[in-house]
Amino acid sequence: xxxVRQSPQSLTVWEGxxxxxxxxxxxxxxxxxxxxxxxxxxxxALLISILSVSDKKEDGRFTIFFxxxxxxxxxxxxxxxxxxxxxxxxxASQGGRALIFGTGTTVSVSP
Amino acid sequence: GGIxxxxxxxxxxxxxxxxxxxxxxxxNHDTMYWYRQDSGKGLRLIYYSITENDLQxxxxxxxxxxxxxxxxxxSLTVTSAQKNEMAVxxxxxxxxxxxxxxxxxxxxxxxxx
Numbered sequence: 414x415x416x417v418r419q420s421p422q423s424l425t426v427w428e429g430x431x432x433x434x435x436x437x438x439x440x441x442x443x444x445x446x447x448x449x450x451x452x453x454x455x456x457x458a459l460l461i462s463i464l465s466v467s468d469k470k471e472d473g474r475f476t477i478f479f480x481x482x483x484x485x486x487x488x489x490x491x492x493x494x495x496x497x498x499x500x501x502x503x504x505a506s507q508g509g510r511a512l513i514f515g516t517g518t519t520v521s522v523s524p
Numbered sequence: 525g526g527i528x529x530x531x532x533x534x535x536x537x538x539x540x541x542x543x544x545x546x547x548x549x550x551x552n553h554d555t556m557y558w559y560r561q562d563s564g565k566g567l568r569l570i571y572y573s574i575t576e577n578d579l580q581x582x583x584x585x586x587x588x589x590x591x592x593x594x595x596x597x598x599s600l601t602v603t604s605a606q607k608n609e610m611a612v613x614x615x616x617x618x619x620x621x622x623x624x625x626x627x628x629x630x631x632x633x634x635x636x637x
Contacts, residue, residue, distance in 0.1 A: 456614050456628025502566060511557065512626060516566035
């Protein structure tokens with residue numbers, strides 16, 4: 414059973430648009446939710462993260478919105494750039510345990 | 525800064541073969557991980573180790589062995605490669621605290637003929 418789900422599987426946006434990536438989870442005890450960004454041929458790298466005590470986290474053009482009651486979160490990429498084309502993984506953990514990753518969303522930004 | 529080095533970058537094996545993947549980190553991190561990445565399935569945890577000589581099984585440990593003989597290195601063995609298997613194996617390390625940031629290597633790409 415997939416504990417962390419992501420949608421859509423892939424997404425294409427025009428340069429300058431906002432890309433919205435969705436994530437949901439099963440375990441209400443999860444308290445830490447990082448998003449990792451992966452470029453082809455590379456390992457994932459931490460992009461932005463949020464704790465379950467917050468409902469929003471912003472870092473430049475990247476914003477996480479978190480809804481604890483619905484067990485859902487989303488990553489918004491504002492003013493998308495071609496360099497944002499990558500695969501994005503939502504992950505979750507409980508009390509510092511090993512991260513559980515979602516299946517990923519591949520974003521393509523067209524100029 | 526530090527780096528995670530995975531060797532080899534590409535690995536071609538035969539069905540039934542025992543294959544070993546190696547990972548080295550110079551972050552001086554305590555915890556190291558092995559994840560498997562399959563297309564459409566995300567990253568799944570195989571093994572992790574919180575210190576030298578420690579091993580913890582992840583959800584995907586069946587068919588794999590791991591070894592953490594030194595703090596800086598963590599190896600993974602595919603005990604019997606499956607025909608037509610294709611996956612990327614990712615090694616990562618982190619400092620153990622309530623919010624771990626994982627630092628990943630570039631991966632080993634496995635193909636089994």
